[in-house]
Amino acid sequence: MHISEGVLSAPVLFGGGLFSAVGVAVGLKKMKDQDIPKTAIVSAALFVASLIHVPIGPTSIHLLLNGIAGIMLGWQVFPAVLIALFLQSILFQFGGITALGVNTLNVALPAIIAHQFFKIYDLNNSRVFLGTVAFFSGALAVFLTAVMVAVSLFFTNQSFLEIAKLTIISHVPVIIIEGIISVFVVFAIEKIKPIILEELDKK
Amino acid sequence: MIFKKENTYGVSWIHQLDPRLKIVIAFITAFLIALTNDLITLSYFLFLAIILIINSKIETKYLFKKLILINFFIIIIWIFIPFTFPGEELLNIGKFSITAEGINFALKITLRSNSIMLLIISLLTTNSVSEIIHALYRLKIAEKLIYLFFFVYRYLHIIKKEYNNLYEAMLMRAFKAKTNLHTYKSYAYLIAMLLIKSYERSQKVYEAMICRGFKGKFIFFDDFKIKKLDILFIIGYLISLSLIFIFRKGLI
Numbered sequence: 001m002h003i004s005e006g007v008l009s010a011p012v013l014f015g016g017g018l019f020s021a022v023g024v025a026v027g028l029k030k031m032k033d034q035d036i037p038k039t040a041i042v043s044a045a046l047f048v049a050s051l052i053h054v055p056i057g058p059t060s061i062h063l064l065l066n067g068i069a070g071i072m073l074g075w076q077v078f079p080a081v082l083i084a085l086f087l088q089s090i091l092f093q094f095g096g097i098t099a100l101g102v103n104t105l106n107v108a109l110p111a112i113i114a115h116q117f118f119k120i121y122d123l124n125n126s127r128v129f130l131g132t133v134a135f136f137s138g139a140l141a142v143f144l145t146a147v148m149v150a151v152s153l154f155f156t157n158q159s160f161l162e163i164a165k166l167t168i169i170s171h172v173p174v175i176i177i178e179g180i181i182s183v184f185v186v187f188a189i190e191k192i193k194p195i196i197l198e199e200l201d202k203k
Numbered sequence: 204m205i206f207k208k209e210n211t212y213g214v215s216w217i218h219q220l221d222p223r224l225k226i227v228i229a230f231i232t233a234f235l236i237a238l239t240n241d242l243i244t245l246s247y248f249l250f251l252a253i254i255l256i257i258n259s260k261i262e263t264k265y266l267f268k269k270l271i272l273i274n275f276f277i278i279i280i281w282i283f284i285p286f287t288f289p290g291e292e293l294l295n296i297g298k299f300s301i302t303a304e305g306i307n308f309a310l311k312i313t314l315r316s317n318s319i320m321l322l323i324i325s326l327l328t329t330n331s332v333s334e335i336i337h338a339l340y341r342l343k344i345a346e347k348l349i350y351l352f353f354f355v356y357r358y359l360h361i362i363k364k365e366y367n368n369l370y371e372a373m374l375m376r377a378f379k380a381k382t383n384l385h386t387y388k389s390y391a392y393l394i395a396m397l398l399i400k401s402y403e404r405s406q407k408v409y410e411a412m413i414c415r416g417f418k419g420k421f422i423f424f425d426d427f428k429i430k431k432l433d434i435l436f437i438i439g440y441l442i443s444l445s446l447i448f449i450f451r452k453g454l455i
Contacts, residue, residue, distance in 0.1 A: 004276045005323075006315025010238050028347045033419040036347065037412070038405040040354030044362045045401040047355070049394045054387065055380045065394070072398065083352045087359075090327050090335065092269075096319060097230060097327075098237040159288040159305070163279065177387060184391030185398070193399045 002085065002103045003149060005096035009156040016152065017101025023078035023108055030075045042072055043080035047087070054177060061174050067141035067182050070111030071118045071134075071200065081108040102152055110144035123198060130190065131183045138182025139175045146171040215260040218329045221433045222338035228440060229326040233319045235444075242307070245314040247447045252321035259325040266324065273320050277313050284309045332356050340423050350421055358401070365400055369393055 008016075031039060046069050053060040070077050082104045088094045114137040121133045150164035189196050217225075236248050256266065288305030295301075327335065336356065340349045373389060380386050 004273065004316050005233070005319040006237055006317075007276075007280070007312050008237075013234075013237060024348070028345055031347060031351075033417075034409055036350050037354060037408045038402065040351050041358045041362070041401040041405040041408065042398060043351075044355050044358040045394075045397045047359060048362045048366050049397055052390060052394075053380075054390055055382050057382055060380075063394075068394070068398075079348055079351055080355075083348070083355050086352075087332070087356065089323065090332065092272075094272075096233070097323060098233045098319060157288075157308070159284055159308070162283050162287050166279075166283075180384070180387050181391040181394065184388050185395045188392050188395035189399060192395070193402065196399070196402060 002088075002094055002096075003099050003106075003152060005098055007156065008099060008102060008152060012152050012155050013098060013102060016099075016103075016105045020078070020082065020101040020104040020108070023075075023105065023112075024082055027075040027078035027080075031079070035076065039073055039076045039080060043069070043084060046072075046080075047084050050084075054181075056173050056177065061177070063178060063181065064107070064142050064145065064174070065178070065181075066107050066111040066145060067114040067138035067178060068185055070108075070113070070115040070141060071137060071186070072196070073111075074115050074200075075112065077111040077115070078104065078108045081111070106145050106148040106152065110141040110148065113144060114138070114141040118200075127187075127190075130186060134182045134186035135179040139179030142171060142175045142178045146175070215258060215329070216432065217255070217259040217325060219430075219432060220329075220436055221427050221429055222330045222334045223341055223427055224429070224433050224437065225326040225330065226335065226338050226342065228437075229322060232322055232444070236315055236319050236322070239315070240311065241451065242311060242314070244447055244451060245311060245318065249314050249318040249321070251443055252318040252325065255325040256321045259329050261324060261328070269320070269324060270317070273316060274313075277316055280312055281309050284312075334425075337423055337425055338427065341427060346420075353421070358404075361404075362397065362401055366393075366397055369396055 046065050050063050050065050053062055066077070066081070069080065073080055082100070085100055085103050085107070086097070089096050089100065117140060118133055118137045121130055146168045150167045153160040153164045153167070186197075232248075236245070239245055239248065285301045285305035286299045288302050288308055290302035290304030292300045293303050293306070330338070333356070336349060336353050339352070340346075370393065373393065378389055380390075
């Protein structure tokens with residue numbers, strides 16, 4: 001899902017970096033002191049959860065969970081993703097530091113969109129409606145990320161078209177599974193700790 | 204293994220350099236490499252990165268594992284780009300043709316990717332993560348971002364343990380991951396529990412911070428000092444970087 005070092009062209013790198021910086025600034029501005037531990041520990045949980053390998057047919061995928069991240073963190077998802085990706089690049093050299101801006105934008109912007117989309121649910125709606133909204137938030141976030149990765153590759157060089165198409169197609173199963181998982185994650189939260197969803201409603 | 208407390212894998216003089224210096228140099232050089240378009244300059248950068256990595260005495264087994272992972276994406280590029288890049292035809296295989304420009308482009312990506320990665324491994328993984336966080340703080344990165352980073356890293360290990368407990372409990376109940384709804388549901392509940400537990404934990408942590416008089420400011424203790432070694436390194440580094448620009452004027 002992340003784009004490696006040395007692939008993207010200068011305009012894409014700087015454009016991505018600029019937009020990410022704006023996103024991170026907004027996220028930090030909106031984060032009050034009492035939000036710091038919450039944002040951080042929930043991000044740590046998402047980081048750990050994204051290392052789970054979910055089987056699909058003969059292979060396995062790992063989850064992106066940016067839909068759930070967006071739902072739970074709101075604008076704080078930008079700094080959270082930046083930190084997660086930076087940690088990944090120094091702990092396991094995934095992605096990298098020059099592509100950090102672009103990768104952050106590609107993961108965090110869809111998460112914000114998922115957050116806004118999830119807000120159409122309010123606490124009076126039915127469970128079926130909640131499930132549907134959760135499915136589409138989770139699926140939409142991953143789909144948009146795949147599209148943005150494809151677009152960043154395509155803007156770098158037109159000859160990336162085939163790889164860009166391949167990126168989107170190979171993410172179709174991930175999109176569906178993320179949707180399903182988002183539904184049950186949200187259901188479980190609603191049953192066990194509904195206050196998390198109530199807090200969202202007030203945001 | 205991923206959550207090894209120290210992130211250093213070896214001992215060398217590079218490990219002893221000031222982390223602030225290493226971070227600044229790693230970022231600037233990484234961008235320099237990412238923006239370079241000349242094959243010879245790129246090869247020279249790769250050569251410099253190799254010298255750094257040899258000097259950093261990183262375990263070879265660890266290094267090769269990383270390099271294989273990085274080059275996985277590069278292989279995909281080599282499969283597609285030489286065929287799809289427009290330009291002069293070099294070779295014709297049935298319907299497909301390989302272009303010289305395509306090979307040139309793929310080669311540049313390979314060189315850039317590998318040299319940046321070697322650079323990061325030699326300069327950044329030779330610090331512990333806590334050193335990096337402190338160095339970033341001293342480099343005047345936005346304070347809230349540093350606190351967030353510090354907390355994420357602090358709780359990563361704890362949440363990972365929590366995850367292991369939950370997962371072991373699932374295995375005790377004879378959970379087997381397969382491609383079916385039950386598996387996805389179980390994983391989803393696992394993730395939900397992890398999120399709920401961390402949410403609850405974060406409240407306790409914040410309350411504990413308030414009890415200890417937290418006023419929105421952390422105090423970091425370790426101070427870095429520029430040593431003779433750091434000055435020698437930066438002089439050597441600048442000289443070796445400028446060599447290529449002296450030989451190949453007007454590049455980048």
